[in-house]
Amino acid sequence: MLAAKGGWAPEQQMVHPAAPGFQVKGTSTLYRTDGSVAGQWVKTSQDGVQMQAALEAAVVAMAADLPKVAPRKARGSWRTDLLVGYPIGDPHIGMSSWGVETGEDWDLQIARRVHCEAMAALVEAAPATETALVVNLGDMLHYDSMEAKTPRSGHMLDADGRYAKVIDVAVATMRQCIESALSKHKFVHVVNVVGNHDETGALWLARLIATVYEREPRVTVDVNPSVFNYFRFGKVLVGMHHGHTCKPEKLPGVMAADRATDWGECLHRYWWQGHIHHESKKEFPGCSVESFNTLAAKDAYANNGGWRSARTMQAVVFHREHGEVARSRVNAAMFEEAA
Structure with missing residues (x-):
């Protein structure tokens, strides 16, 4: 199977291996009346697996030269029995919306201001937890390459x-959200979920943020490339998935299989999605x-298409023994009007 993808399957008259980094997309073979091959056309495309591996290696190499955040002394006192979660739903940084047409303006600067100010407001209202x-629940970036289009469709x-x-703007926004959290909490764990608009962008963003904060022991970053991410706090287990590859009704089974020990030991289990x-x-x-x-x-x-929904962001408070105990909420209009 792998050899055939690379262009080598002599029993099927495929005898022209693809170049390194490419895979065979399709072949067309012209046969003579005696069954011999008169001509063959081989179509190739870049090998997605090798492309992803190369991209990840390049990102790690490039990020190694970036300035690192210096460790800062944590000050204050914190509640160790509570955790505050800040789910950021589908930021779509890089998207353009013309208010005359859609009723709502959106561009790079608006995206940065609204997300950073929303995060700051939620942190200010949150309890000081350790x-x-x-x-980031996925789709931090509106598109994933030099071309403004979704990567799959x-x-x-x-x-x-x-x-x-x-x-x-995406990097600056994530860093400001992290910095806001560090102003209230002793430790901050960061997750960048893979979305359908930024399948590769989420990967390099996670590694970039991890590199920037590698000298700051108060920040940990999940760099797992899976579309499923998890975080445990006491008897609370939170799963995170964008929502584009797995239906909601399947997620409990995915969590039970992926985190069997945690599933058995936790009393409160949650999945967070965007999409x-x-x-x-x-x-x-x-x-x-x-x-x-x-x-x-x-x-x-x-x-x-007629899609309409509220534009809000929430902070969710969990007790390590009793699960979710509180929430706070802000909406986008609070920060657009301040501009």
Whole structure:
């Protein structure tokens, strides 16, 4: 099977191996009447697995020369029995929305301001817990390459700015959210969930943030490339998944299989999702699955398709023995009006 993907399957007249880094996309063979091969056309494409490995290696190498955040002394007192989680739903940094058409403006600067100010407000209202969980629930970046389109379907997107600008704003936004959390909490754990708009962007963003904070022991970053991420706090287990590859009803089984020991030892189990942009929560046996709003405005595609939802961000407070005990909420209009 692997040899055939590389172009080598003599029994099927495939005798032209693809170049390193490429795989065979398809072949067309012209046969003579006697069954011999008169001609063959081999179509190749870049090998996705090798491309991802090369991209990850390049990101690690490039990030190694970035300035690192110096350790800072943690000050104050913190509650160790509580955890505050900050789920950031689908930021879509790099998306463009024209208010005249959609009713809501959105661009790079608005995205940065709204997310940073929303995070700061939620942190200010949160209890001073020893540990905080900052989660980008996927689609931090609106598109994943130099072309403004979704990586799988090729759906064309309304974009603001060059990809380099999108990267700058995404990194700055995540760093500011982390810095806000560090101002209240002693330790901050960061998760960048893989989304359908940024399948590779989420990978390099996680590694970049991990490198920037590698000298700061108060910050830990999950660099697991899986589409499923987990965090445990006492008897609380939180799973994080964007929502584009697995249906909600399957997630409890995924958690039980992936984290069998944690599942057995925890009494409170939660899945956090983004993707659909509206709030939804369903309880399954042993686990709840919840999707969160986005702060981002709707683009022309969503507007024309009739999708409408609130634009909010929440902070969720967990007790290590008793599960979720409190929430706070802000909405995008609070920070757009201040501009």
